[in-house]
Amino acid sequence: MSTLYEETTVKAGAPPAAGVGATGEEFPLFRRARKPAPLDAILAELQATAELPLAQARTLPAEVYTDEAYFDWELDHVLRPAWLCLAHISQIPQPGDFLNLDVLGEPLIVVHGKDGVLRVLSRVCPHRAMDIMPPGFGYDGHQHGLGDRREGVPGCGHTRLFLCPYHHWSFELDGRLKACPEMQQAEGFCRDDVGLKTFRAETWRGWIFVNLSGDAPPLAEQFTELSADIAGWKPETMKLALHREWDCPFNWKVLVENFMEAYHHLGAHCKTLQPLMPAKNTWTEAERAHSVRVNLPFKNQPPPGEADFEPIPTLDPEHHAQMAVFLGHPSFLLFSGPDRLFWYRIEPLGPDRSRLHTMMLLPETALADPDYAQKLALADQMLVDFHMEDMEVCIAVQRGFFATGYQRGRLSHLEMPIWLIQRYLAARARGTYPTLDRPAAPGQQ
Numbered sequence: 180m181s182t183l184y185e186e187t188t189v190k191a192g193a194p195p196a197a198g199v200g201a202t203g204e205e206f207p208l209f210r211r212a213r214k215p216a217p218l219d220a221i222l223a224e225l226q227a228t229a230e231l232p233l234a235q236a237r238t239l240p241a242e243v244y245t246d247e248a249y250f251d252w253e254l255d256h257v258l259r260p261a262w263l264c265l266a267h268i269s270q271i272p273q274p275g276d277f278l279n280l281d282v283l284g285e286p287l288i289v290v291h292g293k294d295g296v297l298r299v300l301s302r303v304c305p306h307r308a309m310d311i312m313p314p315g316f317g318y319d320g321h322q323h324g325l326g327d328r329r330e331g332v333p334g335c336g337h338t339r340l341f342l343c344p345y346h347h348w349s350f351e352l353d354g355r356l357k358a359c360p361e362m363q364q365a366e367g368f369c370r371d372d373v374g375l376k377t378f379r380a381e382t383w384r385g386w387i388f389v390n391l392s393g394d395a396p397p398l399a400e401q402f403t404e405l406s407a408d409i410a411g412w413k414p415e416t417m418k419l420a421l422h423r424e425w426d427c428p429f430n431w432k433v434l435v436e437n438f439m440e441a442y443h444h445l446g447a448h449c450k451t452l453q454p455l456m457p458a459k460n461t462w463t464e465a466e467r468a469h470s471v472r473v474n475l476p477f478k479n480q481p482p483p484g485e486a487d488f489e490p491i492p493t494l495d496p497e498h499h500a501q502m503a504v505f506l507g508h509p510s511f512l513l514f515s516g517p518d519r520l521f522w523y524r525i526e527p528l529g530p531d532r533s534r535l536h537t538m539m540l541l542p543e544t545a546l547a548d549p550d551y552a553q554k555l556a557l558a559d560q561m562l563v564d565f566h567m568e569d570m571e572v573c574i575a576v577q578r579g580f581f582a583t584g585y586q587r588g589r590l591s592h593l594e595m596p597i598w599l600i601q602r603y604l605a606a607r608a609r610g611t612y613p614t615l616d617r618p619a620a621p622g623q624q
């Protein structure tokens with residue numbers, strides 16, 4: 180096993196130093212092997228590529244995965260204007276529970292308020308810009324009897340208020356300034372005008388999303404089809420059972436594309452997933468504005484495995500005979516089984532760096548399974564095993580994007596999700612979403 184992509188125990192919110200892997204080793208990336216094209220040319224090529232019919236589809240210019248200027252454009256036009264998934268309610272179930280994480284350079288707290296509202300607050304102190312719970316500072320707002328760190332859940336804790344370690348200003352769980360010492364001589368200073376910045380947040384089917392730009396259409400409207408897709412799992416009642424973090428020396432879209440296409444079962448997963456869900460039987464549903472759904476029928480109905488829990492009784496029967504992968508554009512990723520949901524959260528850190536969280540949600544009934552611990556350990560090992568297969572190819576693909584030998588390839592019809600992602604990026608460049616200004620692409624069978 181290479182140490183380059185071993186999972187890490189780095190605390191959430193503490194991305195590793197650029198260019199350094201989980202083990203402190205340099206990633207073997209040779210950056211800037213080619214002179215990048217100007218941003219206008221990259222965007223023009225993105226539009227042209229996305230206009231091709233599926234039968235003529237091809238990969239995008241390498242700069243879409245390597246270039247700083249394109250990454251900056253993507254931050255402003257794709258990522259900050261989108262709804263980005265941050266947490267699941269089972270991570271912060273009680274008022275006072277919170278989770279720290281950094282997203283696109285914003286240090287954030289997701290907090291379950293005393294009023295039951297789930298909020299996303301900035302951790303940047305409105306006094307002198309201190310991160311009020313800096314990772315690795317050995318001080319995360321919990322001493323002085325304020326609350327506890329939740330053992331075993333990175334970045335999670337419980338508190339009754341937030342305290343900035345620099346000059347001890349304190350904040351309510353809704354971000355309002357509660358107290359600030361020695362400010363009585365500051366003219367015109369009004370405590371009520373000051374607080375931690377609140378970002379626009381929505382809770383959908385048990386997940387908490389943030390929209391950093393503040394102007395995205397409401398999330399519930401965007402995910403109408405996705406909501407119907409996953410209703411049977413009742414995700415709002417599920418519990419987070421597994422969570423691993425991975426340093427990823429590749430662009431966030433490399434992971435999303437890999438996650439969404441099942442064509443690579445033929446190669447990367449030839450011994451694991453291909454026998455169970457052959458690539459050629461997988462198919463993608465008709466184009467949607469905000470989500471993608473791919474169905475992965477089982478070759479033969481597998482007998483219950485050692486790691487399987489009772490199938491969820493509220494699922495549509497089709498989900499007992501297949502797995503499915505879902506993308507809520509641009510980066511909300513789910514992979515379903517008859518008894519569970521895998522949820523991946525990818526944090527872009529730069530054009531060629533990301534941090535990935537691989538997680539598994541289970542229904543509450545699974546927690547009562549007498550063999551729960553044993554099944555969970557097995558499920559964890561299986562997740563690591565097949566994700567290692569994906570890490571290997573994603574790392575190697577990113578190296579390819581930096582090489583002068585990179586050629587833009589043709590896509591199989593089984594890679595329709597990649598083509599749909601291209602169409603999403605191109606639509607965002609036009610200031611719209613897929614299917615709103617172009618006819619929707621039909622589904623496959």
Ligand code: FES
Binds near residue numbers: 347
């Ligand atoms: S920077 Fe937070 S109290 Fe001064």
Ligand SMILES: [Fe+2]
Binds near residue numbers: 438
């Ligand atoms: Fe894979």
